Amino acid sequence: MSTVLHPVGPEPEETYWARRVAVIIALVVVAGLVVALVVNATRSGSAVSAEPVPPAVTAPPADSPSPSPSASTSASASPSPSASASASASAEASPSSKPSASASAKPKATPSPKPTPTGPVACPAEDLRATLTGKQRLKPGQKTTFTLSLINGSATTCVVSVTPKTFELKIYSGTDRIWSSDDCAAAVKPRKATVKAEDALEWTMGWGGDRSRAGCKSRPEVPRPGTYFATAQLDGAKPVQLRMILGG
Incomplete structure (x- = not known):
């Protein structure tokens, strides 16, 4: 101590x-x-023990055994006959549906060829020969009438037509333009005819012995004595002339 x-x-x-x-x-x-x-x-132990304890897992009763893995595997691996039949039917139906869709599509319209005309066609202008006749000696200011024709020079029957746009009758003295049907469309009456080979379409036209100007009007100057030429011209055909002399 x-x-x-x-x-x-x-x-x-x-x-x-x-x-x-x-x-x-x-x-x-x-x-x-x-x-x-x-x-x-x-403290921590009491808190853990305060949480609810999960229930214990109980085993299934012995009289209801769970399906074996092999049974479930075989059941899922082998489809029923009806399922395989429907699958094969749908597989066969799917490729055949494509052709039916394309077959139902409307084909593109192919333009039908133009029908070949069965009747006579227009005469080629180069196969037509024009003629022009009338008085060749006139007095200044004298009226006259010309006879004209278009001869079918082809070997087949065809249609000859004359319009103010395709035909002109004109009168010149040298380079002096005296009169022309182009100044008045009413001077040429449209006409059309079916003409056999070497037959002709004929008609007449008049000249009042005056000078013309556009709008179907006449000029006051009277053509003087001299030599004049009347010319008939169809577009595409060879022209034809008639020589006339106006005397005093």
Whole structure:
């Protein structure tokens, strides 16, 4: 007891007491830490135990055995006959549906060839020969009538037509333009006829012995005595002339 209260050693007594106090403090700290750990563990354990415990899994009853893996595998692997039949039927139907879709599409309309005309066609202008006849001696200002014709020079029957746009009758004296049917469209009456080979379409036209101008009007100057030429011209055909002399 005396050694406990009065430590014996080579060092001073205060040194031993300081060491004892340090040891005691260390023990108190360790004890406090241990108590704190125990308290925390106790709290966490009570919290865990407070949560609901999941129910135990019970095994199925012995009298209703679960299907074996082999049975389920074989059932899923082999389809029923009706399923395979419907699958094969749909597989056979799908390729046949494409041709029916293309077959139902409307074909492109092919233009029908133009029918070949069965009747006579227009005579080629180069196969027509024009004729022009009339009085060749006239007095200045004298009216006259010309007889004209277009002869079908082809070997077949064809249609001859005359219009103010395709035919002109004109009268010149040298380079002096005296009269022309182009100045008055009414001077040429449209006409058309089916003409056999070497037959002709004939008609007449008049000249009043005056000078013409556009708009179906006459000029006041009277043609003077001299030589004049009447020319009949069909587009595409060779022209024909009639020589006339106007005397005093």
